[in-house]
Amino acid sequence: MIKPELICPAGTPAALRSAVDAGADAVYCGFQNETNARNFVGLNFTDAELEKSIQYAHDGGTKVLITLNTFPPAGKFDLWRQAADTAARLGADACIVADIAVAEYIQRKHPDMRIHLSVQAAASSPEAIEYYVREFGVKRVVLPRIMTVGEIKGLVEEIPCEVETFIFGNHGLMVEGRCSLTNYVTGQSTNMDGACSPAACVKYERADDGSMSTKLGGYMIDRFGPNETAGYPTICKGRYRADPREDGYYAFEEPISLNASTMLPELINAGVHAFKIEGRQRSRAYVKKVVGAFREAVDAIMAGQEPKLADLVALTEGQKQTEGALKTKKWR
Amino acid sequence: MTSHITPPRPSRGVGALPFTPPLPLFLLQPVLNRIVRKIAAENPDMFARLGPHRHEHFLIDPTNMPFMLYLRPDPDALDFRAINRCTTPPPHVARISGSFLDLLTLMDAEQDGDALFFSRDLIVTGDTEAVVCLRNALDDVDEPIAESVADMFGPPGRAALNALRRAAENATKRKEAQS
Amino acid sequence: MSVELTLGPNLFHWSAEKKRDFYYRIADESPVSTVYLGEVICSKRTPFFEDDMEAVAERLERAGKKVVFCSLSEVVIKRERNLLRDWSQQEGRDLELNNTAALLYLKGKPHRVGALLNVYNEETMAYLARQGATHFALLPELPRNVIAVLGERAKELGVGLEAQVFGRASLALSARCYHARAHERTKDNCQFVCENDTDGMTLRTMDDRPFLTINGIQTLTYGYLDLLADMADMAALGVTHFRVMPHTCDMVAVTRIFDDVLKGRMEVAEGEARLRDLGIDAPFINGFYRGKAGDNWVDGTEAMSA
Numbered sequence: 001m002i003k004p005e006l007i008c009p010a011g012t013p014a015a016l017r018s019a020v021d022a023g024a025d026a027v028y029c030g031f032q033n034e035t036n037a038r039n040f041v042g043l044n045f046t047d048a049e050l051e052k053s054i055q056y057a058h059d060g061g062t063k064v065l066i067t068l069n070t071f072p073p074a075g076k077f078d079l080w081r082q083a084a085d086t087a088a089r090l091g092a093d094a095c096i097v098a099d100i101a102v103a104e105y106i107q108r109k110h111p112d113m114r115i116h117l118s119v120q121a122a123a124s125s126p127e128a129i130e131y132y133v134r135e136f137g138v139k140r141v142v143l144p145r146i147m148t149v150g151e152i153k154g155l156v157e158e159i160p161c162e163v164e165t166f167i168f169g170n171h172g173l174m175v176e177g178r179c180s181l182t183n184y185v186t187g188q189s190t191n192m193d194g195a196c197s198p199a200a201c202v203k204y205e206r207a208d209d210g211s212m213s214t215k216l217g218g219y220m221i222d223r224f225g226p227n228e229t230a231g232y233p234t235i236c237k238g239r240y241r242a243d244p245r246e247d248g249y250y251a252f253e254e255p256i257s258l259n260a261s262t263m264l265p266e267l268i269n270a271g272v273h274a275f276k277i278e279g280r281q282r283s284r285a286y287v288k289k290v291v292g293a294f295r296e297a298v299d300a301i302m303a304g305q306e307p308k309l310a311d312l313v314a315l316t317e318g319q320k321q322t323e324g325a326l327k328t329k330k331w332r
Numbered sequence: 333m334t335s336h337i338t339p340p341r342p343s344r345g346v347g348a349l350p351f352t353p354p355l356p357l358f359l360l361q362p363v364l365n366r367i368v369r370k371i372a373a374e375n376p377d378m379f380a381r382l383g384p385h386r387h388e389h390f391l392i393d394p395t396n397m398p399f400m401l402y403l404r405p406d407p408d409a410l411d412f413r414a415i416n417r418c419t420t421p422p423p424h425v426a427r428i429s430g431s432f433l434d435l436l437t438l439m440d441a442e443q444d445g446d447a448l449f450f451s452r453d454l455i456v457t458g459d460t461e462a463v464v465c466l467r468n469a470l471d472d473v474d475e476p477i478a479e480s481v482a483d484m485f486g487p488p489g490r491a492a493l494n495a496l497r498r499a500a501e502n503a504t505k506r507k508e509a510q511s
Numbered sequence: 512m513s514v515e516l517t518l519g520p521n522l523f524h525w526s527a528e529k530k531r532d533f534y535y536r537i538a539d540e541s542p543v544s545t546v547y548l549g550e551v552i553c554s555k556r557t558p559f560f561e562d563d564m565e566a567v568a569e570r571l572e573r574a575g576k577k578v579v580f581c582s583l584s585e586v587v588i589k590r591e592r593n594l595l596r597d598w599s600q601q602e603g604r605d606l607e608l609n610n611t612a613a614l615l616y617l618k619g620k621p622h623r624v625g626a627l628l629n630v631y632n633e634e635t636m637a638y639l640a641r642q643g644a645t646h647f648a649l650l651p652e653l654p655r656n657v658i659a660v661l662g663e664r665a666k667e668l669g670v671g672l673e674a675q676v677f678g679r680a681s682l683a684l685s686a687r688c689y690h691a692r693a694h695e696r697t698k699d700n701c702q703f704v705c706e707n708d709t710d711g712m713t714l715r716t717m718d719d720r721p722f723l724t725i726n727g728i729q730t731l732t733y734g735y736l737d738l739l740a741d742m743a744d745m746a747a748l749g750v751t752h753f754r755v756m757p758h759t760c761d762m763v764a765v766t767r768i769f770d771d772v773l774k775g776r777m778e779v780a781e782g783e784a785r786l787r788d789l790g791i792d793a794p795f796i797n798g799f800y801r802g803k804a805g806d807n808w809v810d811g812t813e814a815m816s817a
Binding site: 071072073074075076077098099100101104105121122123124125126127128130131132134144146147151173174175177178179180181183184185186187189191192213217219220221222223235236239240241242243244245248249251252253325329330331332 | 585586587588591592595596610611612613614615616618627629631632633634635636637638639650651652653656657658659660661664682683684685686687688689692693694697698699712713714715716717718719720722723725730732798799802803804805806807
């Protein structure tokens with residue numbers, strides 16, 4: 001039985017240290033530009049911060065994975081090249097990559113650097129994964145959040161690289177890397193700019209009755225009653241009307257978070273090599289609580305004990321949680 | 333499968349604090365000045381994270397207090413003032429509202445801002461980007477801000493903070509018990 | 512350099528009869544040079560048109576049109592993987608792939624790269640061209656300055672470059688079927704409700720503003736792309752093929768307008784006016800190409816600076 005690594009988010013150096021201290025096997029983080037898919041204001045690392053953070057992580061026995069998980073638009077490829085070069089120079093343990101040419105560059109220029117295939121590459125079949133492994137020597141694939149445990153088990157047996165699955169955090173239903181909804185209403189692209197619902201385009205409007213509307217690029221993407229819990233201000237978590245649903249409904253997905261804590265033993269049995277916690281945009285309080293809870297759970301399972309899982313529901317979107325695709329295909 | 337917890341509305345009224353009313357606001361001002369200068373001096377990186385938003389004014393609104401706080405996190409022109417709730421607030425790019433305790437624990441990096449937002453305990457209006465940026469910048473401040481504020485007041489300050497934290501824990505327990 | 516008008520794959524679920532009639536009319540009356548055929552969105556829809564594909568393809572070819580077969584875009588379950596493998600082993604016609612899994616099968620053989628595969632930069636384009644890609648359909652969200660760089664490299668590589676200029680643009684794909692969800696069904700039990708929405712199902716905001724279009728697992732723009740005014744500029748940048756997407760409006764009229772403007776037989780202004788007379792019940796948009804939010808309509812024909 002493989003003991004899966006716990007892969008933890010770090011949006012700031014302080015969050016990175018929290019993750020290391022809470023027992024992360026690896027942290028993932030990105031630069032302060034569009035080379036990563038959480039290119040949000042006030043978040044991410046300068047070169048100097050990354051250098052210190054890698055030192056801190058390595059001293060604590062934790063690996064650092066660099067997210068280069070966006071798609072360089074033509075004419076701007078140099079920024080991604082520089083980011084890969086910096087990651088290699090600072091001794092990062094792997095780069096998480098989505099674009100074919102970025103993978104090719106790292107393989108050619110930094111042959112010792114491990115390449116992890118980002119979920120943004122949307123490799124959802126053994127054939128797609130095999131293509132990336134053959135072409136670029138990909139060592140690990142981060143699976144889209146659309147497979148059942150049974151499907152993951154089959155995949156692990158079929159593909160020639162390690163498998164990483166999400167176990168906690170945002171539960172979006174669009175295929176990552178294949179979504180330009182944000183660009184449709186804001187002019188900023190998730191794939192090219194690393195911007196999903198950039199805060200500058202989000203507006204919250206309160207009405208006198210206590211209800212709140214969320215607007216993105218001028219479109220009302222949701223309206224909450226006074227006592228309803230809220231979600232991320234993304235189009236895919238919004239409420240809309242359609243002819244069969246005149247009252248409005250969550251057309252894509254409710255505000256809900258993935259929490260696979262009850263599925264951990266099955267995922268370990270399926271041979272998954274790494275568990276990923278989403279949330280580089282979250283606070284270090286979140287990092288500390290979630291990483292700590294899953295550290296204990298994984299250790300307990302490996303020791304043959306029943307995992308005691310702290311209640312993480314308060315940290316979930318809309319304060320609701322789901323096992324997502326892992327349990328059943330019915331959600332499709 | 334989904335489970336759904338609807339949290340109760342945040343409890344209001346925490347009781348008097350040693351450095352908040354009944355003190356008149358003008359007595360509060362020197363304390364606020366010391367707080368921001370200390371944080372600014374110890375965390376120069378925070379301003380880089382704030383980028384252009386450091387020049388903007390934020391209105392921090394502890395909904396269960398008789399005052400609001402007015403902040404410009406600009407190292408060259410720091411401004412942190414208590415203002416009377418009954419007057420029209422001066423110009424600001426964004427307003428962050430929540431119970432005093434939630435705002436304090438948020439500053440303390442004990443609470444996750446997104447979680448408070450999801451539960452509607454934290455309400456943001458105005459320039460969302462500026463608020464997200466301020467939140468991210470404060471989250472990278474290592475030394476808990478509430479702690480260092482309390483330290484400035486010596487043992488009475490720390491005692492007050494501990495009392496506040498106990499109140500926060502109790503409020504959380506009440507929430508959990510009700511759900 | 513010569514430019515050509517093409518008809519992209521029909522993304523929506525039309526009955527076999529409706530599809531057959533549509534393509535026969537295109538064969539007889541439309542000026543498009545190339546027609547893309549095949550189910551791109553949903554593997555469950557493929558059986559409906561399977562029996563007619565060859566007859567339709569031959570009819571189009573007899574009318575002098577080039578026929579290209581398109582692959583599925585989402586390939587996850589066993590049935591989809593088998594469909595993709597069989598699809599990639601076809602011979603005799605050009606193949607346009609929309610999923611990276613197909614690259615495994617088609618490496619080293621000539622193939623086309625579809626608009627649902629992520630080619631954002633000239634380096635990825637060059638890499639795929641070295642492996643056999645001869646023709647690239649651009650992602651709808653690319654702005655002019657990005658297309659300019661891709662156009663330069665496409666010329667050097669000697670590959671075709673195709674841009675969508677009409678119809679709803681694809682914005683997102685999912686593993687979940689949103690058509691089934693709207694009808695409180697699952698994908699496995701969808702009963703093909705998407706057949707009732709032949710141009711997709713409109714999503715409106717809670718304040719009743721039309722916003723997006725649902726087509727099974729796909730989300731598209733509500734507005735229709737109209738890049739009539741930009742085609743000359745695009746051609747100068749290196750775009751060689753101009754793609755019109757099938758809708759229920761009079762597609763013979765649409766393709767004639769675009770072909771006339773493209774070949775210089777009609778002024779842009781007249782083309783725009785005629786397009787607006789066709790009764791298309793949605794706004795026209797061109798924001799992506801012009802570097803704005805995609806839902807924008809920007810007036811004027813002047814070339815934009817990068």
